[in-house]
Amino acid sequence: MVSQAGSAKNGLSLGQAATDSSAAAPSTPVKALDLRALFTTHYGSIWRLLRRLGVRSAQLDDATQEVFWVAARRSHDVQAGSEHSFLYGVALRVASQEAKKQRAAAPLADLAAVPAMADLGPSPEEQLVQRQARELLDEVLDALPEELRVVFVLFELEGLEVREIAAIQQLPVGTASSRLRRAREEFSAIAKRVRATLATQERRRR
């Protein structure tokens, strides 16, 4: 690993020999972007965010790299201090594209072949604690319309404030806020029904 210092002139510091990269720098950035630092600092959180936004495991690594490709391409748009917001914004778009691809790839062929919700543990809660809460969470999130899922994930799982969410999505705060309210209501309603199903099945097994 070669020092990163040399290539910063391109605004794209690679941390590896990048002496030829002047032509490759996506554009002339206002200030140098230490891409390596950006990558290593934020890769994990972006990866996790994409997962929470519904990107399937098989696509996660590629999707995460795609986010940083965009950052490299648009290094001049990345403001110091707001790298995370920038990456979040890009990640939302990448996740949205992934969601479209996933939908397009679902032929809805063998629906009947899927086993009924079954073989769960002693009680809904215990069972969930053991194994399936996370999986169920994904499924309930999947059931939300995309624009609601995004605000819900950013708020409830990523811990962002509504103001930040609005900024990242370039929405009025009021819009973000009302989406969050709807998202919570829908999440709540679906979770209730899921719980009821689990409880019913548990009773049937007894």
Place this chain on the structure above:
Amino acid sequence: MSSSEHDGTGEERFERLLLDSAQNDELPSNVDAAWQQFSSALNGVSLLAAGTGGALAVRRAQRWLLAKWLLGGALAGSALTALSLRPSHELPTLPIAAPSAAMAGPVVASSAPPPRIELEATTRTKATAKPAPHFIRPHTPRTPPARREAAPRPSSTLSVQVALLDAARGAIASGALAEALRLAERYRADFPNGELAPEAEVVAIEALVEQGERQPALERAARFLARYPGDPHSARVKWLVR
């Protein structure tokens, strides 16, 4: 459903449980490997891009990157090795035909760094960690079936319901109203007591409205409001048939 099961506290706890389950979400551990991959690709950009400029060069390089991964995997086998280490919980558990070796090509192309391996070591719900319904991406299997875990499918039909609902919503979004209606009806037939029944019904009502079938839409809206009083979608349903 007995009322004792449905006290607010229990439901709130359940919701909390779902949300809290994400607190332990793993982060990919091998960021360095991901960086290596990324930076060598970017270095590839610089070699390729000499004499050309800007985003075009990067786009071109992305294709080059893809080719590089593909070739690298095919020639050196390294990507394939990585692939074989990939945890099988990510596999769509297909009851349908096994992927052929040829289909592994594109997989190698997108083969990615080790974070997943770490994920496998720590994931609590191995075979079920991937809620993707089995019919998602049947054309992009990640490994041959022999490597698949024998563990049973995830527990619920919810992912299937979600896929159906998603498809119905997608159909509406793309203006395929008849298809949306068909999918919503299919949902109703396949999951008469499904957890997403209200959502599917909203899609049906919306499709009817968009089709200009006002009377049927009104009737279904009325039934919806009677059947699901206080449902979060009530306002939307009223708005749709306003």
